[in-house]
Amino acid sequence: MKALTSIQQKFILHWGEMGTRWGINRTVAQVHALLYLSPDPLPADEITTLLGVARSNVSTSLKELQGWGIVRLVHVMGDKRDHFESLHDVWEMFRIILDERKRREIDPTREMLRATLNASAEEGLDEFTRMRIQELSDFMETSMAWYTQVSRWPQSVLTRFLRLGDQVLSLLKGGRG
Amino acid sequence: MKALTSIQQKFILHWGEMGTRWGINRTVAQVHALLYLSPDPLPADEITTLLGVARSNVSTSLKELQGWGIVRLVHVMGDKRDHFESLHDVWEMFRIILDERKRREIDPTREMLRATLNASAEEGLDEFTRMRIQELSDFMETSMAWYTQVSRWPQSVLTRFLRLGDQVLSLLKGGRG
DNA sequence: GATGAATTTCTGTTAATACTGAAATCTCAG
DNA sequence: CTGAGATTTCAGTATTAACAGAAATTCATC
Incomplete structure (x- = not known):
């Protein structure tokens, strides 16, 4: 996935804001929004780059989202890093x-x-x-x-x-x- | 209203905790819980005493609750202070x-x-x-x-x-x- | 089982939010 | 008008939650 378009950014920021209003950590909501928009599973590093937050923060957020059951870990052929995808339904x-x-x-x-x-x-x-x-x-x-x-x-x-x-x-x- | 029973305290604390999880200020939720349990409208001072928070904090919380429309200001005969009551339905x-x-x-x-x-x-x-x-x-x-x-x-x-x-x-x- | 990459955990820092107490304002009886 | 009580506003403080970066751990490959 290449750099985010302004529309994607806007959506992700709004979703993060929405999260905080419902007692959900902003970054967690942003990671979720990003994965929801992504056609392919993303590795943690890429999420880090795209959102501009610390790697550790992404790690924690992914754990949280997996705990909720709306994001899951998948593997991509030829890449040993963990990738993550959101439910799209x-x-x-x-x-x-x-x-x-x-x-x-x-x-x-x-x-x-x-x-x-x-x-x-x-x-x-x-x-x-x-x-x-x-x-x-x-x-x-x-x-x-x-x-x-x-x-x-x-x-x-x-x-x-x-x-x-x-x-x-x-x-x-x-x-x- | 006299001092809170332990059951009432427990309920109010739980409700406050619940509030924070849904993005609602703890004190706001506690004030609401207290008024919900109260048979009579309460003046701000009494809320202050019963909950053990600052008077100004109660004032702000009451404003917030009135803004939501679930608490309203009423007057009590022979008492010039404002009193507040919650919806009970x-x-x-x-x-x-x-x-x-x-x-x-x-x-x-x-x-x-x-x-x-x-x-x-x-x-x-x-x-x-x-x-x-x-x-x-x-x-x-x-x-x-x-x-x-x-x-x-x-x-x-x-x-x-x-x-x-x-x-x-x-x-x-x-x-x- | 050593090596390097990937990931997680942990701790100190930062930022956001909540809260207090004092000061200012409002209200109303006298 | 005046003054006392009641209420709100506001600026500073404290608390909590979020976050970054370093250190530790895990994992896969050789």
Whole structure:
């Protein structure tokens, strides 16, 4: 891959900025953006050059992205260096990201809420607080149960479903009588 | 409101931690958690005491939360100080948060992607990059169009819908013939 | 198993963000 | 108007997270 075009640079910078707003390291997001745009797997050195950050920083970011499961290590014929490529399927990519954030952040929160509600007897949990936590817990359980099911739908089904939007309501009414 | 129980403290700390992971200031999230748990509106001074942070920090956080639209200023009879209360309806609260994040972060990104695709003629946008950006753009347009519609549904409709989960698929098939 | 390239880990530095306390401003009763 | 309480702004400080460069390790080849 040769030097980045201004459009590619703009995209990568924006993506990095977006990352920081959602609690993702800027460089990690930039590396991901670069690999997403790259037609071929890139070696770490090239990422270093293209983004202008330290080699070690790239190494850490790649580890992080592999941990998320949206970047993987591949080998290229005649080159003994590790190369890296991003998923290119956007739907799959976001599904994985959502799954991971659910697993890392939301599930532990749900667990905490559940534990709190259970401990209500022993520890002093007043009625008002219990109510608030109960409602938060219900919200999370309901939405996550839904997400877990929907995230398993094949992409074609999902897109067709999303495109229905409001229409789904009337179809549901019709479908039931 | 008297001193926080250990359960309340735990919840507030967890919520603050959760905030940082999603790009929200820890104190802002803590103030929000505290007000969410509070049966009555609280004056800034009391928040300061309960959370053990600087008065000015609370002031800034309250401004931020009001900007998001999930906390509002109210007055209490016989007390000239400003008091603050959080929304207590969880569904409404998350709807507002999602709306805001969409408005602040996702919409500008969509705009950027659209602009890039339009500029493809003038600036040098190679076919591969165009494809990648097109797919990202499509993903965002589809999912945001869906969200915009669904977020307007009354809560009762939304919860009933979510609880269907997978069932919605068979109902849709049935409904159409 | 020695050699050199590639990669990762680690530590100190830098940059960004959050926070405090003081000062300034606002508000309103008297 | 005046003054006390309440609130916000702001400049400096502290904390945290990100990063670079050096050192250590791994890996493949001979």
